[in-house]
Amino acid sequence: MLWHERIADIIKNAYFKAFNQEAPEETLQMIEQPPDSSLGDFAFPCFRLAKTLHNAPNKIAEKLNEAIGENNMVTTETKGAYLNFFVNRKAFANSVIDEVISSKGSYGSSKEGEGKTCCIDFSSINIAKRFHIGHISSTLIGAALSRLYAFKGWNVVRINHLGDWGTQFGKMIAAYKLWGSKEMVEEGGVQALSDLYVRFHEESEKDNSLDDLGREWFKKIEDGDEEALSIFEYFKELTLKDAKKVYDRLGIEFDSYAGESFYNDKMQPVIDELQEKGLLVESDGAWVVDLSDENMPPCLILKSDGATLYATRDLAAALYRKKTYDFSKCLYVVAYEQDLHFRQLFAVLKKMGYDWVDEQMEHVSFGMVGYEGEALSTRRGNVIYLDDLLQKSVEKALEILEEKNPNIEDKQLVAKQVGIGALIFTMLQNNRIKDIDFWWDRALNFDGETGPYVQYTYARCSSVIEKGSHIDAAPDYSALCDDITMEVLKALYRFPMAVSDALFRNEPYLITRCVTDIAKAYNRYYYEQRILTDDYSASAARLLLSRATKEVIQTGLSLLGIETPEKM
């Protein structure tokens, strides 16, 4: 039983005894953890009760305290309006460790999502463009969320909504036909495609007949011309092959690559439906859904030349996903630049009568990535490609390993785990909404609260557990009752709540920070408390704590997509 619940029960009983009425519904939610452990392990603030009980908050706290009396699980004391609880440390240690060890790596998981489906639209790379750091947030946040939902029992559909539609692909084909060749692209990969595109732009400044050629080729794609399609498919294959390398290194897979082109033939029904429901109005030759009652600009559905737009496609995609997956939740992990677009999208769906939108659809927006104080820009060279970044981070990790632990086995593998782990950790350390200014020296800094710090703690646990493997005495939990050990136990205790909060708020950083807290508490403990001693019963208990720490760190990091080497 959770200690929160246990304490809520104690309060409820005391409340009834003291005031002869039921305690408020939200008693459980009112329980807090004090800012300082010396105040208590849990606290119940009584301010809010003053009104209903017509009594001063500190008097209420005192009365509850009297009503509780003696209890073998907690001792209580009042401090002003707070009723503070000190847990029975031995019982607390025992229950936290049991809980972790008995769940066998699934500590913090649950089945609350069972039978429900969550679609997560993330990463969403563009065809014929290299994977750069502009896509890293969506990719890592989306991947972490997909693991989190799965951990909570959800059926997760990971969708890579490819940017694979638009006139630029007509231009690409034109450029390819003019100056490119299979050999050249085979050798240069996606970079060669980007170069072709850049060249097309340059040349079309001088020769504007090229733009017509581009449009012609795009028209051919639209009309299903065999040659155009086969070249286009080839570009797509090439891009995905490149991206796959990055995804593999990050341990990410997708269930669907249905991108923009996929919805090409699925928009007409949506347009018809908008028409039938009387939502489509003409405006300056274009067809829009008016959203002035929502204080938003109109949502453009059809251009004046009859062509569809981004919003049209997203409407079709949303309805398709609902029909195909019957989701209970549909997340869009997209930068905040598109806040308005999603607000419009959701508003239009609601006008169409889809009331599930409010509860089920969410734009999980995040801050933008810049490079050393400037905006990302391919033209100015302010671009970092993801494969380069991963490579550099792994190299840095390898350098440090060579220096600190040159004789380690699987050095290359460990360097990869540490280097990539460091990167993921940094990216998932803060609130999504914060902009990220990318600096090489910051990205490659492994000191302080970083991925390697937590991984190091994990390796430390492994090491001491191995050293103590000969101990088979029955654990004596009274060895886990001092203040410093309690901080480790409390950090472990908080983990399931961090997981729940992270899911509720769609914020992976809550996991990152919880795992960091655990590592910090354990490192301090490790320094202050000798784990392996002559007292085998005490050692056995301390080893169990180490094992619990190790397992929770592993669970937490794996949710983020970070691996845990046994040695580093």
Next chain:
RNA sequence: GCACCCGUAGCGCAGCUGGAUAGCGUAUCAGACUCCGACUCUGAAGGUCGUGGGUUCAAGUCCCACCGGGUGUACCA
């Protein structure tokens, strides 16, 4: 112009959805290994929480105005 987001220590950020003395990391300074891994640990210093009002027993947190920064604002995605 309008809409949305952000503003907390030099820098990078938390702050449990309104509660106890505002924290963490970095950088700076001072310390700690004959000892389970020094990629560790302890301590010091660093703040009118952008500004001014308001609501409340209680405001970094809620409301209003202003200042500063970012993003968006119909035929791109």
